[in-house]
Amino acid sequence: MLYGYPYRNSIPIQVSPRREVNVITISGEGMVLVQPNVAYITVGVETESKNLQAAQAENSQISANVIQAIYHLQVPQEHIRTTEYRINNVYDYVEGKQIFRGYEVRHLLEVKVEEIAQVGEVVDAVVKAGANVIYNVRFDITNRSERYNEALVLALRDAQSKARTISGALGVNLNPIPFEITEAKEGIVPVPFQTFEATKVAGVSTPIEPGQLQIRANIIAKFAYLYT
Helix, strand or coil, rough: EEEEECCCCCCCCCCCCCCCCEEEEEEEEEEEEECCCEEEEEEEEEEEECHHHHHHHHHHHHHHHHHHHHCCCCHHHHEEEEEEEEEEEEEEEEEEEEEEEEEEEEEEEEECCHHHHHHHHHHHHHHHHHCCCCEEEEEEEEHHHHHHHHHHHHHHHHHHHHHHHHHHHHHHCCCCCCCCCEECCCCCCCCCCCCCCCCCCCCCCCCCCCCEEEEEEEEEEEEEEEEE
């Protein structure tokens, strides 16, 4: 392409065509292992009776006992919340016929425990108080964003390392700074908690092991390179 000044006898200036920039697209993954510092326990009370009011009254009394047992462990009131309250009709099936058996009342509470070592103690206390369902013991961390950012940095370094390897094998000049980064939403923190299936439990000593949590970050990075 020619550019020049609109004066007589001016000397035209020729600009060299821009070199074609090639792209390497790489995925990067970073993972940080952390110790959980908070737990969420869902505990429940299920009662059944042919009389709905009787089932509700029994459930209400046991639920109150369970909540008092949790308070006794110095768990703040704001760390206890109802997640489900449901009434179901219960049937038996005899020789292919549906026979009404009664009513089932189900009350689930989620308890936030800030002392991990106290989780087993909470489970034992609520079972002793009458809870007959333990559902979903979930471990987490309070500074997840901070630790996720650490995993994000590792994901970028992983992508850069892969890009250097590929460019070296190709014998091309790589710009190690990606010109485009996309954060992959799927797969972020894929193992944020451990769960246990809903199970009616007996009053036994309950050791709970939180293990380690995996905080993951995934990115897609694009790097420019030029042929030598």
